[in-house]
Amino acid sequence: xxxxxxxxxxxxxxxxxxxxxxxxxxxxxxxxxxxxxxxxxxxxxxxxxxxxxxxxxxxxxxxxxxxxxxxxxxxxxxxxxxxxxxxxxxxxxxxxxxxxxxxxxxxxxxxxxxxxxxxxxxxxxxxxxxxxxxxxxxxxxxxxxxxxxxxxxxxxxxxxxxxxxxxxxxxxxxxxxxxxxxxxxxxxxxxxxxxxxxxxxxxxxxxxxxxxxxxxxxxxxxxxxxxxxxxxxxxxxxxxxxxxxxxxxxxxxxxxxxxxxxxxxxxxxxxxxxxxxxxxxxxxxxxxxxxxxxxxxxxxxxxxxxxxxxxxxxxxxxxxxxxxxxx
Amino acid sequence: xxxxxxxxxxxxxxxxxxxxxxxxxxxxxxxxxxxxxxxxxxxxxxxxxxxxxxxxxxxxxxxxxxxxxxxxxxxxxxxxxxxxxxxxxxxxxxxxxxxxxxxxxxxxxxxxxxxxxxxxxxxxxxxxxxxxxxxxxxxxxxxxxxxxxxxxxxxxxxxxxxxxxxxxxxxxxxxxxxxxxxxxxxxxxxxxxxxxxxxxxxxxxxxxxxxxxxxxxxxxxxxxxxxxxx
Numbered sequence: 001x002x003x004x005x006x007x008x009x010x011x012x013x014x015x016x017x018x019x020x021x022x023x024x025x026x027x028x029x030x031x032x033x034x035x036x037x038x039x040x041x042x043x044x045x046x047x048x049x050x051x052x053x054x055x056x057x058x059x060x061x062x063x064x065x066x067x068x069x070x071x072x073x074x075x076x077x078x079x080x081x082x083x084x085x086x087x088x089x090x091x092x093x094x095x096x097x098x099x100x101x102x103x104x105x106x107x108x109x110x111x112x113x114x115x116x117x118x119x120x121x122x123x124x125x126x127x128x129x130x131x132x133x134x135x136x137x138x139x140x141x142x143x144x145x146x147x148x149x150x151x152x153x154x155x156x157x158x159x160x161x162x163x164x165x166x167x168x169x170x171x172x173x174x175x176x177x178x179x180x181x182x183x184x185x186x187x188x189x190x191x192x193x194x195x196x197x198x199x200x201x202x203x204x205x206x207x208x209x210x211x212x213x214x215x216x217x218x219x220x221x222x223x224x225x226x227x228x229x230x231x232x233x234x235x236x237x238x239x240x241x242x243x244x245x246x247x248x249x250x251x252x253x254x255x256x257x258x259x260x261x262x263x264x265x266x267x268x269x270x271x272x273x274x275x276x277x278x279x280x281x282x283x284x285x286x287x288x289x290x291x292x293x294x295x296x297x298x299x300x301x302x303x304x305x306x307x308x309x310x311x312x313x314x315x316x317x318x319x320x321x322x323x324x325x326x327x
Numbered sequence: 328x329x330x331x332x333x334x335x336x337x338x339x340x341x342x343x344x345x346x347x348x349x350x351x352x353x354x355x356x357x358x359x360x361x362x363x364x365x366x367x368x369x370x371x372x373x374x375x376x377x378x379x380x381x382x383x384x385x386x387x388x389x390x391x392x393x394x395x396x397x398x399x400x401x402x403x404x405x406x407x408x409x410x411x412x413x414x415x416x417x418x419x420x421x422x423x424x425x426x427x428x429x430x431x432x433x434x435x436x437x438x439x440x441x442x443x444x445x446x447x448x449x450x451x452x453x454x455x456x457x458x459x460x461x462x463x464x465x466x467x468x469x470x471x472x473x474x475x476x477x478x479x480x481x482x483x484x485x486x487x488x489x490x491x492x493x494x495x496x497x498x499x500x501x502x503x504x505x506x507x508x509x510x511x512x513x514x515x516x517x518x519x520x521x522x523x524x525x526x527x528x529x530x531x532x533x534x535x536x537x538x539x540x541x542x543x544x545x546x547x548x549x550x551x552x553x554x555x556x557x
Contacts, residue, residue, distance in 0.1 A: 164388055182534060186415070193415035198386070200534030211364055212377035212539040220538060239549060272545025274419040283545065285538045 014083030014114075017055040022048035023069055025095040025128070044096045044207060053077075055086060058103070064313035068097045073134075075216050077320055078182070079107030082114030082144060086122075086125040090132070094125035094154070097308065100175050101315050102134045105289075110142025120149040124157035124227075129308055135318070136221075136289040139167050139181055141203070145277055146182040151226065153189040158227040160300070163203035164284075164292050167201065170218040179203040187226045192265045194277050214285060216267050221284040221292040225300055228307045230280045235273065237302050238280065242271040245295040290320060297321055334515050337475070338549065340461065341482035343489075346436065347429040347457065349482070353490040353555035357541030360494040361550060368501050369464045371491045372508060375484065379512045381536040383416060383455060384483065387438075388476050388520035389533060391462040396524070398466030403450045406459065407427035418537075419544040421557040429457035437464055472524075476517035484509060490555060 024047040043066035051057055054077035059069040073088070080086070092098050108116050124130045132149075139145055151159045162181060167176035185197040207213035214220065230238070246269065269286025282299055284292045301312045314321055329337070343349065346512045350448035356374075361366040365374055378384060390409050397405040438445045443469055451459060458479070465475035485506060492502040523533060547557060 074391055184534070192411055195418070196415040197410060197418060198416075198534040199536065201536055206377065207381055208375065208535045210539070211359075211370075212375045213381065213539055239345045270542050272419075272542040274421070274541075274545045274548065276418070277414065283418070283538065283541050285542060303360070 003304055005120065015054050015077060016085070017051065017075075017084070017086040018052040018089075019055040019057060019087070020048065020050040020089040021046060021071055021092075021098075021100070021285045022091040022093065023096040023098040023128075023130075023178060024093040025097070032232070042095065044098060046071065046098075047093075048091075055088070055200070063316065064185040064310065068099060068308075068310070068313070070099045070101070070313075070315055072101055072103050072315065074103045075106060079109055080116035080145070081109045082112030082116055084116045086118040088119070089121045089123075090130060091123045092125055092128040092130045092157075092259065095127045095161070097129045099131040099315065101131065101311075101317060103317050105135045106137045108137065108139050108143040108145040112142070112144065113252050115144045115146055115180075117145075118147045119139070120147070120150070122151040122161075124151065124153050124159055126154040127156045128154070129158040129160075132159070133315075134163070136164035136166055136293070138169065139165065139176060139179065141168050141176055142179045144180050146180075147184070149185045151181070151185075151187040153187065153194075155190065157189070157224070159187060160223075160225045160307065162221065162223040162296050164219070164221040164289050164296075166219050166289050167203070167214075168218055170287075173305060176201075176218070177204040185222075185224075187224070189227070191291070193217065193280070195220070195224065216269075217269065217285045217287060219269075219284070219286050219289050219291060219292055221289075221296065223282040224279060225303050226270070226276060226278065226279040226309065228279060230303065230306060231277070234302055234306060235275070235280065238282065238299050239273050241298045241302065242273075242295055245272070245291070245298050262326075293318075293321060329471065330469070333470045333474060337465070337470045337478045339467045340464055340468070340470075341478035343482070343485060345433070345482075347432045349429060349486045350489065351555060352425045352429075352486070352557040353494065353547075354425070354487060354557055355540050355547055356487060356490050357494055357553060357555045358543040358547040358550055360491075362543075362546075365491070366495060368495075368497055368505060371488075371497075372505055374510050375491075375505075375509055377500045378485075378487075378540065379480075379509065379516045382529070382540060383535050384480070385399060385516050385520050385523075386416065386533045386535055387411045387413065387458045388479065388517065389523045391458050391465075391479065392472045392476065392521050392524035394459055395466045395472045396461040398447075398463060403447060406447070406463070407451050410451050410456055413458060414454070417492065418541050419548075421547055422544050426458065427454035427541060430455040430460045433457060433460040433464070437467075441467055443467070472521055473517065476520055480513050480517055481506075484513060494554070511536055 025042045025044050046060040056074040058072040168174045182200045187195045201207050209216050272283045304312050394409050412531045434448050
């Protein structure tokens with residue numbers, strides 16, 4: 001493995017990592033055209049796998065039975081530097097169901113003029129479902145990172161994904177004073193764009209501090225479900241569960257028994273929920289990646305029964321989310 | 328120099344008396360005033376300045392310039408694509424509905440004013456975004472892309488300032504002063520959008536930063552008592 005120190009010294013050692021995963025469901029013919037129904041349990045198999053360093057994938061995992069295949073992607077170099085290019089291709093054939101996550105937070109290191117890029121191409125076949133649930137991305141001060149994520153849905157296909165980004169290692173007081181973050185996300189169905197989300201932030205600029213932009217919050221996150229309409233009652237539950245997630249956890253009690261949330265974070269975390277043309281989007285702008293993930297998991301609990309007729313099954317590589325929330 | 332005909336048509340299109348209901352939308356300002364995030368003229372000015380610099384309005388304007396060019400070449404398929412793309416750009420239901428409602432209303436009006444446009448407007452498909460209908464009208468009336476961009480932005484900004492001074496509340500003179508004060512930013516946004524539209528056909532190079540606006544618009548949906556529809 002190349003060490004990070006050596007790599008940042010020389011451009012020629014940039015990684016060009018690749019990963020391609022393809023999932024297929026058995027008994028395709030019997031159910032073509034149907035949406036996922038309760039009780040269906042066809043096995044989803046990983047039928048194609050290609051990985052080029054520094055990307056690897058752990059063996060397929062079935063913690064909730066054979067119908068949903070879990071895959072965990074590993075970045076063996078620990079993080080990205082300028083010049084690195086990663087290309088991920090995830091395909092779910094008709095009626096396959098796959099959950100893809102990462103083994104740890106991603107990191108993009110700073111102090112470089114070159115851009116680190118990640119492209120993710122997701123294809124979801126008819127009646128299939130792909131969940132893209134990477135752990136958070138941490139941008140070191142000065143990092144230049146661009147992601148391009150494109151999802152193509154066939155009829156009745158579903159994609160649920162989230163992106164959680166921390167700008168600067170703020171836990172050690174670092175701010176994102178230079179560098180850039182770009183995230184271009186688009187979801188298409190049968191040649192029509194359903195959602196285009198071209199976001200960008202320049203380090204140290206007004207976008208970081210203004211109320212219109214980040215309002216001095218270091219963490220931004222987006223969750224989206226595309227391909228299923230969400231009933232009004234569930235929309236209301238999704239909105240309500242932010243208040244349940246938010247209130248106890250942002251506050252801490254000092255040695256005199258006083259609530260000191262305002263001292264820890266000068267700006268309160270905020271969340272919002274709305275409908276997409278087919279689906280739902282949740283936005284978070286706040287102080288804590290863990291808070292964002294806890295809210296997203298709570299939302300996922302509400303949404304998964306709608307699009308997959310199953311309860312949530314937390315991947316074992318998210319140890320912090322298995323612990324009960326401290327209040 | 329804009330021709331007298333183009334100027335008159337632009338004034339009509341950009342006028343607040345164009346019957347599309349623009350006055351009923353605040354694009355999140357109502358939430359921000361309600362939450363106390365905007366309570367002064369300076370805070371309103373800062374918000375609108377950020378909106379002009381990094382908000383979706385710049386990307387919208389770039390698409391409008393492309394639609395204007397597609398009208399010149401009669402490329403209706405491209406216009407229909409831009410319309411779908413703009414619908415997909417909206418990350419909140421209220422903003423999407425606002426643009427569709429105003430767009431449909433303008434589209435119906437244009438079919439009465441300019442029957443020649445009927446086929447084009449029908450081929451663009453439903454629902455038609457306001458920015459798309461506006462640029463179709465601008466191209467039809469020989470308004471240049473530059474003049475169209477300035478007129479569209481001025482009309483949009485006037486509407487948001489009116490919403491802001493009503494909500495905070497502030498006086499009419501303060502609103503007019505603010506409008507004048509924001510003209511340099513408005514001109515920059517127009518020039519940037521035209522540059523972006525001419526530079527590349529690649530829509531992937533456009534980006535926005537609208538976290539605060541998205542949150543304000545999302546939370547407007549559940550605001551207890553509302554004067555505005557967005």
